[in-house]
Amino acid sequence: MFFLFGFGTKRQHVGAGSARTCPRCHNHTQWGRVKEFKQFTLFFIPVARWNRKELEVCGICGAAVQL
Numbered sequence: 745m746f747f748l749f750g751f752g753t754k755r756q757h758v759g760a761g762s763a764r765t766c767p768r769c770h771n772h773t774q775w776g777r778v779k780e781f782k783q784f785t786l787f788f789i790p791v792a793r794w795n796r797k798e799l800e801v802c803g804i805c806g807a808a809v810q811l
């Protein structure tokens with residue numbers, strides 16, 4: 745029997761975040777809101793997800809802050 749499984753961190757874009765001044769690139773822009781979670785997949789189907797968190801990500805340099 746052959747099992748195809750994967751493991752990794754996924755990010756899902758959920759919409760627009762708030763306007764922030766980035767601590768890394770110092771631009772004041774609208775950040776994006778993402779959900780991040782760890783997942784385990786079996787035959788490309790997610791079977792377990794954990795460690796969920798919501799982040800906002802700078803659209804310019806990719807810096808992320810946890811909410």
Ligand SMILES: [Zn+2]
Binds near residue numbers: 767768769802804
């Ligand atoms: Zn930035």
